[in-house]
Amino acid sequence: MFRKILIANRGEIALRIIRACKELGVKSVAVYSDVDKESLHVAFADEAVCIGPAPAKDSYRQIKNIIAAAEIAQVDAIHPGYGFLSENAEFAHICEECGFTFIGPKSEHIEMMGNKSVAKETMKKFGVPVVPGSDGPVPSVEVGLALAKKIGFPVIVKASAGGGGKGMRVAINELAFRSSFELARGEAEQAFGNGEVYIEKYIESPRHVEVQVFGDKHGHALHFFERECSIQRRHQKLLEEAPCIGIDQKLREKMGEISVKAVKSLGYWNAGTIEYLVDKHGNFYFMEMNTRIQVEHPVTEMITGYDLVQLQLKVASGEPFKIKQSDIRVLGHAIECRINAEDPETFLPSPGTITDYYAPGGVGVRIDSNVYNDYRVLPYYDSMVAKLIVSGKTRAEAIARMRRSLDEFIIQGIKTSIPLHQQIMDVKAYVDGDFGTDFIERYFS
Numbered sequence: 001m002f003r004k005i006l007i008a009n010r011g012e013i014a015l016r017i018i019r020a021c022k023e024l025g026v027k028s029v030a031v032y033s034d035v036d037k038e039s040l041h042v043a044f045a046d047e048a049v050c051i052g053p054a055p056a057k058d059s060y061r062q063i064k065n066i067i068a069a070a071e072i073a074q075v076d077a078i079h080p081g082y083g084f085l086s087e088n089a090e091f092a093h094i095c096e097e098c099g100f101t102f103i104g105p106k107s108e109h110i111e112m113m114g115n116k117s118v119a120k121e122t123m124k125k126f127g128v129p130v131v132p133g134s135d136g137p138v139p140s141v142e143v144g145l146a147l148a149k150k151i152g153f154p155v156i157v158k159a160s161a162g163g164g165g166k167g168m169r170v171a172i173n174e175l176a177f178r179s180s181f182e183l184a185r186g187e188a189e190q191a192f193g194n195g196e197v198y199i200e201k202y203i204e205s206p207r208h209v210e211v212q213v214f215g216d217k218h219g220h221a222l223h224f225f226e227r228e229c230s231i232q233r234r235h236q237k238l239l240e241e242a243p244c245i246g247i248d249q250k251l252r253e254k255m256g257e258i259s260v261k262a263v264k265s266l267g268y269w270n271a272g273t274i275e276y277l278v279d280k281h282g283n284f285y286f287m288e289m290n291t292r293i294q295v296e297h298p299v300t301e302m303i304t305g306y307d308l309v310q311l312q313l314k315v316a317s318g319e320p321f322k323i324k325q326s327d328i329r330v331l332g333h334a335i336e337c338r339i340n341a342e343d344p345e346t347f348l349p350s351p352g353t354i355t356d357y358y359a360p361g362g363v364g365v366r367i368d369s370n371v372y373n374d375y376r377v378l379p380y381y382d383s384m385v386a387k388l389i390v391s392g393k394t395r396a397e398a399i400a401r402m403r404r405s406l407d408e409f410i411i412q413g414i415k416t417s418i419p420l421h422q423q424i425m426d427v428k429a430y431v432d433g434d435f436g437t438d439f440i441e442r443y444f445s
């Protein structure tokens with residue numbers, strides 16, 4: 001196991017990683033931008049190094065500053081968390097070149113999965129079902145149009161370098177296609193500096209179901225079952241749960257097996273998430289693979305009892321798995337609500353100072369958060385202030401617990417998405433488990 005690691009992140013995930021380190025007896029080094037000096041991750045880590053000013057591009061995304069901090073603190077390894085540099089293949093490569101173990105997959109795998117159209121082609125080769133669409137990037141609107149007609153409308157134009165729901169446009173007919181194509185390309189160019197797009201059949205009202213996978217450095221692969229992430233707004237997840245209520249045991253096993261096979265074929269190691277769309281007939285299609293720990297990993301931890309961040313450290317340090325697939329079981333049901341600092345009406349970020357904070361507790365309640373009384377939510381970073389995670393023996397018990405916990409949660413001084421989550425808990429279709437990715441559009445437009 002490592003002696004000391006650096007955490008190249010901030011917020012709740014930095015704290016989450018520090019907690020894993022403490023339990024493993026590993027020293028942790030926090031990095032922070034000058035506006036984050038008072039943050040909990042700085043207070044809780046064993047050491048902390050300032051890496052620059054507030055804008056992430058000058059601090060949390062600045063590779064040379066992070067490497068310099070790792071050298072000063074003499075760490076063995078670097079954990080990237082999620083966001084920032086976590087899916088930057090160059091960063092993973094530089095870490096290894098400088099002698100720091102990257103707590104994540106090989107840089108080749110990050111690069112391969114970072115291009116969604118390459119990822120799709122690769123997965124197809126391994127026998128993973130993919131959404132019907134273009135074989136790789138589409139060079140022009142004319143080529144795209146011909147293909148869209150062949151696939152049949154509606155289609156979705158997606159950025160190869162896409163992420164965070166950006167660079168994605170649905171076209172319902174030929175006329176809409178031209179503008180969707182150009183809009184997606186422009187948005188992709190702007191957001192990712194890469195205007196390459198590809199086309200897929202648009203699956204109507206699917207479920208977003210993702211499988212948590214893990215590989216060790218000795219060729220073994222495991223899955224930790226699936227998460228249901230269909231409750232989204234503008235293709236961004238709001239609420240996640242595990243297991244997925246909409247799939248039966250047979251499909252669950254099949255998705256797990258195919259995912260594990262893909263991880264083995266790739267020779268992939270560390271944590272990964274394989275995202276699928278599941279249609280009404282129980283067909284599932286690969287969408288993308290995320291090569292990092294996900295925001296929503298706690299729901300998987302709550303139903304399996306495994307600490308996935310600790311497992312990341314163990315695998316990165318070269319430990320082989322000490323468990324086998326049959327040791328991993330689903331116990332009960334878990335739900336996570338992402339509490340964002342945002343206006344519930346306009347959904348715009350609502351930074352400011354938290355004047356009063358009280359977090360819910362009790363049986364089966366977990367809060368992953370970095371905020372406290374008088375904490376200032378900064379406009380520079382992600383607007384998520386807390387993850388409220390609950391578990392119960394059944395989904396109904398988890399929903400009742402979530403309702404109760406949302407009612408108990410006090411965050412004053414800023415606007416939050418708590419009221420939105422309270423409303424979701426009261427929608428019959430949600431309670432019945434009868435929903436797809438169009439849930440928010442359908443019930444909250």
Ligand code: ADP
Nearest residue numbers: 162163164165166200201202203208235287437
């Ligand atoms: P990102 O990397 O930007 O998050 P994804 O490829 O993971 O993008 O897609 C995000 C969401 O967009 C999915 O969860 C789903 O709701 C929607 N989506 C993506 N592709 C399709 C498709 N072919 N048909 C229907 N919905 C889709």
